[in-house]
Amino acid sequence: MNHVVDVIVPVYNVKNYLIKCIDSLLNQNTVCSYGIILVDDGSTDGSDKICDIFAKRFPYMINVIHKKNGGLSEARNYGVKFSNAQYIIFVDSDDYVDGRFIQSLYDALVKESADMVVAPICKEYVNKDGSICRSPSRYAKKLIMNTKEALIELCYEKYYGSYAVSKIIKTSILREISFPLGKYFEDSFTIYKFIAKCKRIVCIPEEHYYYLQRNGSIQHREFETRHMDLVFASVELLHFAMNYNDVSLTEAAEYKVCKSLHITLRHAIDTPNFSDIYNLLIPYCRNCLKNVLHNKRVIFHEKIIFMLMLSNKSLYKILFRIVKRKSEEQ
Numbered sequence: 001m002n003h004v005v006d007v008i009v010p011v012y013n014v015k016n017y018l019i020k021c022i023d024s025l026l027n028q029n030t031v032c033s034y035g036i037i038l039v040d041d042g043s044t045d046g047s048d049k050i051c052d053i054f055a056k057r058f059p060y061m062i063n064v065i066h067k068k069n070g071g072l073s074e075a076r077n078y079g080v081k082f083s084n085a086q087y088i089i090f091v092d093s094d095d096y097v098d099g100r101f102i103q104s105l106y107d108a109l110v111k112e113s114a115d116m117v118v119a120p121i122c123k124e125y126v127n128k129d130g131s132i133c134r135s136p137s138r139y140a141k142k143l144i145m146n147t148k149e150a151l152i153e154l155c156y157e158k159y160y161g162s163y164a165v166s167k168i169i170k171t172s173i174l175r176e177i178s179f180p181l182g183k184y185f186e187d188s189f190t191i192y193k194f195i196a197k198c199k200r201i202v203c204i205p206e207e208h209y210y211y212l213q214r215n216g217s218i219q220h221r222e223f224e225t226r227h228m229d230l231v232f233a234s235v236e237l238l239h240f241a242m243n244y245n246d247v248s249l250t251e252a253a254e255y256k257v258c259k260s261l262h263i264t265l266r267h268a269i270d271t272p273n274f275s276d277i278y279n280l281l282i283p284y285c286r287n288c289l290k291n292v293l294h295n296k297r298v299i300f301h302e303k304i305i306f307m308l309m310l311s312n313k314s315l316y317k318i319l320f321r322i323v324k325r326k327s328e329e330q
Contacts, residue, residue: 003035005102005168007089008079010072011051012041017094017212018050024096026058030103036062037079042069047093073179073186076164080174088171090164094212101208105168108204112144115198118160118167121209140205148249150201151241154192155252156297157259159203162188162233166209173197184226188233188260192240223268228281234260235284251295254288258306261285265309266320278313285310 007025011018025036036058038051048066055062065078076090089105091097101119108117120137127133139158143149153159164179164187177193179186195201234257241253261281268277289310293303308316
């Protein structure tokens with residue numbers, strides 16, 4: 001059966017979260033015809049069986065693809081190829097949504113004749129005692145943007161960020177650009193390319209998507225070489241932005257490079273070869289700093305951090321080791 005919207009859910013060893021995710025997608029208050037594509041990426045913990053159970057119970061809504069493990073990007077690409085819908089939404093299998101999620105995105109898409117609609121996400125954290133705390137988006141605002149404006153806001157990440165979830169996108173656009181295989185932060189390599197194919201992008205203020213920040217996620221793993229992909233993706237975005245010959249977009253992308261480098265170095269702060277990582281990555285940021293320091297959209301304390309990051313490696317390392325320790329104690 002062909003639907004107007006397909007929700008693609010890559011699944012890999014998430015049996016403790018999967019039922020809640022699928023239930024939330026089934027319990028949508030919507031008049032929009034939608035289907036759910038579960039892409040089992042070689043699960044070994046029983047998640048594959050959970051997918052089959054739901055597909056048997058809801059055969060007109062749920063399709064399951066079983067494949068060998070190939071990673072998140074490959075699973076999403078499989079789902080896009082399988083879909084016959086006009087529009088696609090990505091949801092991660094350890095997250096969940098509220099009952100207005102699909103209809104809210106679709107309504108904005110139709111009303112504004114948009115190619116993409118994005119909604120902010122609400123982050124959930126598991127405390128040491130097992131309780132859940134939420135961190136809603138600090139900014140909520142409706143934006144109707146052209147391509148350049150949307151790329152600029154993507155760089156500053158005030159209203160939305162480089163994530164594939166909590167967006168509705170034309171399937172025709174997704175068929176032109178695949179998610180890269182073997183990358184960490186694969187969304188950062190692709191979202192700006194999706195936006196570049198859109199003429200009209202809408203950001204809505206309502207939060208419908210709940211993102212679980214769990215210990216197994218990339219952000220909570222020990223630092224690996226592949227985590228430097230965040231910086232490399234930002235550098236690619238900068239080179240892409242420079243082709244527009246637009247000062248405001250280039251400045252935004254330069255900020256993105258500095259911010260990505262700071263995030264990566266903080267993650268690597270306790271790594272034995274921190275100096276090697278620092279020396280490898282810091283040249284990507286040096287040419288950006290001057291414009292970032294004069295950029296009125298960059299807040300003062302970030303400018304101080306970036307200056308310290310580039311000028312005094314030892315002090316930077318000491319400072320953010322202290323910050324990391326305090327964060328871990330909370």
